[in-house]
Amino acid sequence: MTPPRRGRLLWALLALSALLLLAGLAAGGDGWSPAGLWQLLQGPDAALIVGQIRAPRTLGAWLAGGLLGLAGALAQGLFRNPLADPFLLGSASGASAAVVAVLAAGALGAQGVMPVAGWLSRIGLVAAAFGGALGGVLLTLLLARGAQHTLRLLLAGVVVGVVLSAFSDLITMLVPEALRGRQVFMLGSTGYLGWDSCALLALGLALTLPLAQRLSRVLDALVLGEDSARSLGLALPQLRLLLVCLLAAATGLAVSQAGLVAFVGLAAPHLVRRIAPGAHGYTLLASTGAGAVLLLAADVVARSLIAPQELPVGVLTALFGGIYLLWLLSRQREA
């Protein structure tokens, strides 16, 4: 692959982003309708419907997708495994466990059954999801006693995932009112993203992406194997821990705002490596763009397909992502 191809992919992602960001403004309660957008802009509701709802939602989906794409590329580089995804280290199960706990607390409410319940229900679902995601990863790190050993880290992540999911199941069994909210969180949604969410997501991306790129050298070295990486004089334990923290922050932020959107983090780096393979500095950047485009495209379709109702965006990303990965596998077998 020649460098121009990599450049072309970045330009294509940029162009697609611009196109989709515009398309997102035209996708809403009446389905996808540019004419409807034009009418709306002439009317008195433009500031509210377009300015306060559609615009932040569209930008938010793009940013959350970017964070997931970045996290996916980080995870796959860190674990040297193309099947790694951002939710691997317990962040997904941690986030949903915290969300379920808050939902259940809200349902129990001021019943006086548990004083904790009233306090928990005030945390809010976004903060709970973020805290839960970080907590899940922290638990994984504790169980694995740091990030030195890939296998131990992966196993600890699986264990934390299973245990925290069981915890969520237990709470939903005890407080069935939390079931519907949990399901909505697990399917992902961009419907509640406002400008404040966008500011948080943008800040997160602005902090994690440059840092990740500075660490891309470590990921490149890891491709050669841990011994070779160490022989290059890299302080692997600390650097890997830093990478895990970046991965957790990016994932936790995206998940807290948009729920557990499936497959974007897995598919985006695949897509980039397939079209324009390169060093990790490039892969991280391009995966961020690819994730952003994937999630926003899915969101525009999710808003339009069965309007005035809406599909959960996670259903579409899982469907598209799954079909894409299957296609990829079959192509590889033929080759």
Added chain:
Amino acid sequence: MAWLLVGTAAAAPPQRIVSLVPGLTESLCVLAACARLVGTDRYSNWPPEVQALPKLGGLDDAQVERIAALKPDLVLAAPSARAVERLQALGLTVIVLHTRSHEDVQHNLRRLGDLLGDAGRAQAAWAAIERQMAEAAARVPPAQRGRSVYFEVESTPYAAGPQSFIGQTLQRLSLHNIVPAVLGPFPKLSPEFVVRAQPQIVIAEDRNLRDMARRPGWAALPALQSQQVCAFPSASYEVLVRPGPRMGEAALQLADCLAGLGKEPR
């Protein structure tokens, strides 16, 4: 944006209301404010006129844009929904109400009555529920009073405990709940618990009751053997499990079933 300011001031009675909770939709309509509803959640289906209103998703996946486009001056919701935060951030007036117990329903009616500037009607609405409850309690044949009851909410099985609004109604009808209060409002039971508790009466949706005797050990339940069961088709079952102004009607439905049971041999 002027309407936003009007919305937050909330001094005048609300004229454009969105309800995201079926029980609150029903309460509004009982308070003669059905015409002020401009949209509901997808589960609100009573009274029939609300079925024609725009359906704006569920409480947990409410469609913010469509709600905002309807320009409501009041949105009714239940706790812990992320939609509440978002709608409030958009400047809408959102009122969060619990619907778990008889007291909640009474409180909600009073609150809505105050908001609509019609406290008298709210009082009358609650009095009507109370009257129906008392009438239902009187209709229960003496032979049925004090008998033990299992009210099934889900076939997995979930029961209605004494703390739930359903449990409170059963208590008004002088029935003894097999579920102890400590288990909470809607506890998931072990199937064995029900078999050991030997309820004398079983109440459930008809499709769940149909296969109940086929559950291991359940055929031995005296209630099932002697047909001391209240099987409700889904439409009337829905009345039983909705915390709202039709709780009195629900009590009457239950009492009528209990009266029917008395005629059969025990």
